[in-house]
Every structure is written in C-alpha cells, then in structure tokens.
Amino acid sequence: MSIATLARPEIQALQAYEAAEQVDDTVRLNANESPIVSAVDHFRRPLNRYPEVRPQKLQHALAARFYCSPDQLLVTRGSSEAIDLLVRTFCRAGEDSVVTTSPSFSMYRHYAEIQGANFIAVATQASENFAIDIDAVLATCDESTRLIFICSPNNPTGTTLPRDELEKLLQRRGDKSAVVVDEAYVEFADVPSVVELLDEYPNLLVLRTLSKALGFAGARCGAVIGPPAVIQLLSAVQAPYALATPVVECVEDALQDEQLALAERAVARIIEERKRLMREISAFDFVKKIWPSDANFFLIEVGDAAKVLQRCQEHRVLLRHFGGDLANCIRITVGSVDDNNQLLEALESLRGSKPCL
Ligand SMILES: Cc1ncc(COP(=O)(O)O)c(C=O)c1O
Known part of the structure; x- marks a missing residue:
C-alpha cells in the first residue's frame, strides 16, 4: 500500500489547481497579465508574466543534484515549506500525530500546532550525545502517527542517525507512517544522503535545502523527495506559482557546475x-x-x-x-x-x- 493513502481523505480527493495555459510564442490573453515589461526587469522570463506553476527546469536540475527522478521531487520555498505541506497533507486536526525527537528543529512542532495535529517528541539525552533511541521512537508511535520527522544531522545537536537505525524505523513502521528525514545539513557530514534508500523504502521522504551548504538561504528554495504519488499530493496542496521568477532564475544559475x-x-x-x-x-x-x-x-x-x-x-x-x-x-x-x-x-x-x- 502506498503511504499516499495515509493522506487526509479530502487531500486525496483534491484536484490540482488549473492554471492558465502557458505556451511559448503565443499571444497570451488568458491570464489577466499586463503586456508591459518594466524597465527594471532584467530576468530571462519577464516579470509581467506569471512564473511556471511548477518550475520544470529547476525541478530537473534539483533532481539531478539530489540523485532522484524529477517525478520524485517537488521544489519548495525552503524546506520549511515542505514541512508545512507534509503536515497539512497528512494530518487531520485533533486526530493524527507527528512524532519526532527532542531537542530538534522547532518547525516540526510549529507546523503541527498550526494544523492542530498532535505532536510528540521523544527525548534524547545529552549524556548519550543525543543519540536517537529508535526503540523509544517506535514505542511512541501508534495508529495515529502519520509523520515521523528525523532530523539528521540534527539541529541543534549535530547528531547523525546511523543508517541501520533508520532502516529499522522504516522497516518497522512500513506503510503505517511516512518517515521524513530532514537532511538540511547532510553536506557537512561524512555520510551519503539517504535518498539512495528511496527505491527500497516506499515510506521514506527526504527534505533537502539550498539554504545551508549552497549558501542560498535568502532565495528560499528546497525540495521534498519521495514516492511520485506523495509528490503529486503535496503539489496539489502547494500554492500555484509558488516559486517566484527571480528565485527560479537565480537558483538555476547557482546549480551550474562551476x-x-x-x-x-x-x-x-x-x-x-x-x-x-x-x-x-x-x-x-x-x-x-x-x-x-x-x-x-x-x-x-x-x-x-x-x-x-x-x-x-x-x-x-x-x-x-x-x-x-x-x-x-x-x-x-x-x-x-x-x-x-x-x-x-x-x-x-x-x-x-x-x-x-
Ligand atoms: C533541520 C532544518 N530543517 C529545515 C530548515 C529550514 O531551512 P529552509 O527553510 O531555509 O530550507 C532548517 C533551518 O534552519 C533546519 O535547521
């Protein structure tokens, strides 16, 4: 069973927003845009036009960088937006829960609270270098657990979850929960991304960001990577035209080899x-x-x-x-x-x- 079936029923039934068609070399009188290009507009795609609903070229470039296929990736406004989209897509207010560890990145709690999802954080111990006890995480999960956030390397402790422990969590939760590994800092660790486990574990989702290693925090660009059926649901929830043209073009340039x-x-x-x-x-x-x-x-x-x-x-x-x-x-x-x-x-x-x- 796909973890897409764990999503809120109304989100599973949601139709993606139907944006005005965008076709090159046509006269576009279908989107109530202005025909006037500003004198200060120096972008490849003029700013009087809406950006693409989803930035295709950037999606492909990020998929190449993160070693996944384009249909496994949604470009987001930083990985913060990806956390928000996941919680809104999977958690019914007052019913479903988010599990993570503590101390960890505060945005998991923040978005769970906004959505009205239950939030449970499993404590890690300073005396044990904040190592995550996967048995304790598993013991905390129940049938209401939709999302398990594992921040690795963890903010603020710097701890990385060993690969075999993550696999134990993925195996034991199976199709009962989505396991979201937040790899905001993975480039600074001496371990490969767990994206390479995607084919093996259909309940795995990975968050990446351009804010840290790439030095593009101001551009607000990240990605959520996972099974295409889940990516489609997240895309239906994300705002149309979420990534602004200046951001798209600047990040496309930042992804050049040099x-x-x-x-x-x-x-x-x-x-x-x-x-x-x-x-x-x-x-x-x-x-x-x-x-x-x-x-x-x-x-x-x-x-x-x-x-x-x-x-x-x-x-x-x-x-x-x-x-x-x-x-x-x-x-x-x-x-x-x-x-x-x-x-x-x-x-x-x-x-x-x-x-x-
Ligand atoms: C663990 C972790 N995940 C995600 C983020 C969000 O990063 P951004 O929204 O800039 O991609 C941060 C930012 O500090 C973080 O520490």
Missing part, C-alpha cells in the same frame, strides 16, 4: 573551520562540554550561558540559546575565518573570569 564546485570548496572550508573552532573553544576553562557535530554548527555547554551570550553580544557576535533542557548550552554556527576569530576574541575576554562561568 558554482557547485565553489560551493563544495566552501563546505570543505567550513568543515575545517568547525574542527579549528571546536579545538580552540575546548581550551577555554568555562567550556564544560562540546558535542561532536556533523553540521555547520556545534553545541557547547558552559556554566553560565547568559554571561557568555552577553559578552559575545558586546563583541558584536550573536550565538543561539534555546533554554529548557539546553539552558546552559549554546549553539555556535561556524562562520568565516574572520567571524570565528571575532568569536574567539570575545570568548578569550572571559577566560578565567569569576564567578565561575
């Missing part, structure tokens, strides 16, 4: 900087713990997070604090060499300061 080679070198530099920053930060007496990370950030524990954050802010460096179980933890994004040196200077000024940090 640009990709530059991005790959930038990722290698960030990984080197991650090692250096972790090594240097571990030498500060007020740093109690640094967790290993497969992402472009890492988590540290200090005695007094508020004091560290304040001193960094005084040095014009912003870090991320979450509170709750991570009250004395700080997430540090790896920046450029200069950014990282500015952070180290700020931390240096705290060295040996009292009371104990």
Whole structure:
C-alpha cells in the first residue's frame, strides 16, 4: 500500500489547481497579465508574466543534484515549506500525530500546532550525545502517527542517525507512517544522503535545502523527495506559482557546475573551520562540554550561558540559546575565518573570569 493513502481523505480527493495555459510564442490573453515589461526587469522570463506553476527546469536540475527522478521531487520555498505541506497533507486536526525527537528543529512542532495535529517528541539525552533511541521512537508511535520527522544531522545537536537505525524505523513502521528525514545539513557530514534508500523504502521522504551548504538561504528554495504519488499530493496542496521568477532564475544559475564546485570548496572550508573552532573553544576553562557535530554548527555547554551570550553580544557576535533542557548550552554556527576569530576574541575576554562561568 502506498503511504499516499495515509493522506487526509479530502487531500486525496483534491484536484490540482488549473492554471492558465502557458505556451511559448503565443499571444497570451488568458491570464489577466499586463503586456508591459518594466524597465527594471532584467530576468530571462519577464516579470509581467506569471512564473511556471511548477518550475520544470529547476525541478530537473534539483533532481539531478539530489540523485532522484524529477517525478520524485517537488521544489519548495525552503524546506520549511515542505514541512508545512507534509503536515497539512497528512494530518487531520485533533486526530493524527507527528512524532519526532527532542531537542530538534522547532518547525516540526510549529507546523503541527498550526494544523492542530498532535505532536510528540521523544527525548534524547545529552549524556548519550543525543543519540536517537529508535526503540523509544517506535514505542511512541501508534495508529495515529502519520509523520515521523528525523532530523539528521540534527539541529541543534549535530547528531547523525546511523543508517541501520533508520532502516529499522522504516522497516518497522512500513506503510503505517511516512518517515521524513530532514537532511538540511547532510553536506557537512561524512555520510551519503539517504535518498539512495528511496527505491527500497516506499515510506521514506527526504527534505533537502539550498539554504545551508549552497549558501542560498535568502532565495528560499528546497525540495521534498519521495514516492511520485506523495509528490503529486503535496503539489496539489502547494500554492500555484509558488516559486517566484527571480528565485527560479537565480537558483538555476547557482546549480551550474562551476558554482557547485565553489560551493563544495566552501563546505570543505567550513568543515575545517568547525574542527579549528571546536579545538580552540575546548581550551577555554568555562567550556564544560562540546558535542561532536556533523553540521555547520556545534553545541557547547558552559556554566553560565547568559554571561557568555552577553559578552559575545558586546563583541558584536550573536550565538543561539534555546533554554529548557539546553539552558546552559549554546549553539555556535561556524562562520568565516574572520567571524570565528571575532568569536574567539570575545570568548578569550572571559577566560578565567569569576564567578565561575
Ligand atoms: C533541520 C532544518 N530543517 C529545515 C530548515 C529550514 O531551512 P529552509 O527553510 O531555509 O530550507 C532548517 C533551518 O534552519 C533546519 O535547521
């Protein structure tokens, strides 16, 4: 059975929006567009025309980059939109549930709450390097569990779920839940994408983004990858013309070989900087713990997070604090060499300061 049958019945019955036909070299009087091209319009597809309902060329380019077929991929406004589409497509308010782990990316909860879906987060332990206990995740699932989000590498802990553990989850949930692996940071890890498991597991969906390794957070472009029947449902839910022409053209350019080679070198530099920053930060007496990370950030524990954050802010460096179980933890994004040196200077000024940090 396809996991498309787990979708909300009204979404399974939904007809895709019928947009005005777009045919090259025709006079288009069918979409109430303006005939006037603005003087500031420098795009290949003029802005007086609507973009394609779904950007075909970009879809093919992203499918080639992520090693899947175009019908297995929907281009989304960042992977955040993909999370929203998944929850809206699969979860009936007050009935269906989303399961994930904690701490993890807050958008899973955010969109579950907007949709009125039940949200359950299985805690992971700092003392176990935030490793996901798949048996605990499985024990939490029941017949209402439509979506299981696994963030790997996980934000904010940097932890990657081992492949055999993911396969155990996929096998044990079978066609009862969609397992969504969020690979926003996978390029910074020394593991291949789990996209290569798609043919084997029809309940697997993968999220990718251009916001991190490719450095295109401002363009808002990502993708959800999975069985074509699910992609069709998600596409029916997504707004028509979701990807604006400037975004489509800029991302098409970013996916040229030369640009990709530059991005790959930038990722290698960030990984080197991650090692250096972790090594240097571990030498500060007020740093109690640094967790290993497969992402472009890492988590540290200090005695007094508020004091560290304040001193960094005084040095014009912003870090991320979450509170709750991570009250004395700080997430540090790896920046450029200069950014990282500015952070180290700020931390240096705290060295040996009292009371104990
Ligand atoms: C784990 C994870 N998934 C998804 C996203 C969303 O990224 P975007 O919407 O920019 O693709 C983020 C952003 O920080 C993230 O950390």
